[in-house]
């Protein structure tokens with residue numbers, strides 16, 4: 634018989650589905666649901682399934698924390714009143730990490746019409762509840778075929794390589810732009826739209842331990858990126874995609890985080906915004922500020938019929954801004970080429 638302390642976990646590998654109706658506080662003033670709200674729902678589903686899996690065989694109780702989100706595209710805007718169905722399934726396990734695939738469908742419950750709005754891949758790492766600095770071993774999953782396992786291993790190796798590159802970029806900084814005198818700035822420059830928000834990490838930002846849920850951080854990042862995009866265009870803007878994000882640092886309850894965003898690139902009908910999250914553990918070490926997360930968000934401006942509008946070209950002034958613009962253009966061209974290749978494959 635099993636002891637009361639170690640209940641047997643049922644169906645740890647089974648997919649899960651979470652549904653909820655989208656409310657006005659999930660959306661912007663035009664009624665489009667924030668990308669950050671969707672990212673938060675995606676992350677919660679991933680945290681549930683991976684934490685459940687990691688506790689299914691382990692003696693040591695653990696919480697799976699978000700380590701990475703792969704590039705995510707927002708395929709279609711969601712509206713207030715629609716129901717979001719978020720489903721998650723574990724697709725690969727390495728020794729210490731779990732890959733979760735999450736799909737989001739939007740349903741109009743008045744006529745039953747459904748459409749796919751997001752597909753995201755997330756990586757979680759289990760940390761011991763007793764000692765949050767200890768990474769716990771992941772129970773291996775059962776694959777339906779050796780090919781499925783091999784495909785997963787390739788994705789695992791690819792993201793490991795990509796992580797090294799992002800760590801190098803994380804050396805860059807954005808100075809928080811809190812009280813910017815925008816009247817002295819020229820519209821459409823980087824400085825004009827650059828924005829920041831400051832947030833005190835409270836209990837509602839944390840779930841099974843005293844550290845911020847990854848979804849909460851992504852929601853704040855999307856909020857800042859959205860402010861930058863709206864300041865630049867002054868129209869209705871929506872999140873089109875988020876590049877891969879790595880979470881290298883736990884952010885503890887009681888810390889102050891500063892989330893800063895600046896525009897790096899504009900194409901005809903899209904704009905790229907780089908977002909940085911800095912943590913001030915002021916209660917523990919008053920002088921120490923650390924760089925926690927960096928990500929690139931792509932936004933599109935929509936007219937009242939949901940059609941993409943032209944974006945005012947970003948005016949770059951300094952050498953650094955020009956360099957970042959060129960780097961942004963390269964990312965834009967690469968992802969556009971990939972999207973087109975995938976579209977061709979589907980035809």
Ligand code: COA
Pocket residue numbers: 698699700701727728729730756758760768792793796844845846847848850879880881882883884
């Ligand atoms: N993406 C995917 N997997 C990652 C990762 C990342 N960014 N960073 C580490 N990992 C995986 C490693 O591949 C390894 O698994 P493997 O042994 O099967 O290959 C496992 O994590 C442990 O790696 P290790 O080097 O022992 O740990 P670490 O010191 O790099 O710590 C984390 C990894 C995730 C625990 C640490 O970076 C962390 O605490 N990050 C913050 C998590 C968090 O709080 N998320 C929400 C933030 S708002």
